[in-house]
Amino acid sequence: MESTQLNQTFRKTFQLDIVNAEESIYSGKAKMVIVTGELGELGILPDHTPLLSGIKPGQVRLIDTNDKESSYYISGGFIEVQYNVVTILADTVIRAEDIDEQRALEAKERAEKALLGAKKLDDYYNTMVVELAKAVAQLRVARSRRR
Numbered sequence: 295m296e297s298t299q300l301n302q303t304f305r306k307t308f309q310l311d312i313v314n315a316e317e318s319i320y321s322g323k324a325k326m327v328i329v330t331g332e333l334g335e336l337g338i339l340p341d342h343t344p345l346l347s348g349i350k351p352g353q354v355r356l357i358d359t360n361d362k363e364s365s366y367y368i369s370g371g372f373i374e375v376q377y378n379v380v381t382i383l384a385d386t387v388i389r390a391e392d393i394d395e396q397r398a399l400e401a402k403e404r405a406e407k408a409l410l411g412a413k414k415l416d417d418y419y420n421t422m423v424v425e426l427a428k429a430v431a432q433l434r435v436a437r438s439r440r441r
Contacts, residue, residue, distance in 0.1 A: 305340040307359055308378040319387045326357045329373055338380055345375040351431040365390035367435040393436040402429035
């Protein structure tokens with residue numbers, strides 16, 4: 295296959311849907327999306343191999359068709375890539391500009407304080423570790439937006 299034919303077979307965008315249990319947060323064409331999967335960072339481009347993966351709490355970054363970058367915090371969830379359609383499903387999705395940094399900082403401090411008095415094998419300890427991870431992830435997303 296000649297290079298001009300090969301280049302024409304690859305797409306420049308894909309359909310991206312970011313949803314939570316209540317609403318669609320983003321639905322449109324994208325050039326790229328980056329998430330933190332269970333095994334590390336995933337960068338999804340057009341014509342990506344089909345994939346299903348868990349996503350850790352953290353940042354989702356997308357680049358739209360106008361090369362504008364947007365960031366979102368997700369509480370964890372799943373990403374599915376199928377034939378140039380990418381779906382991210384999460385319990386909680388917050389646009390970076392909507393994150394209340396002070397509230398996230400207070401949640402982080404509460405979780406850290408609770409962990410000091412908890413026993414490591416206790417369910418409460420595990421819950422606080424998860425809450426701490428979520429608060430730290432929100433702070434990272436909020437602070438990366440300012441940069």
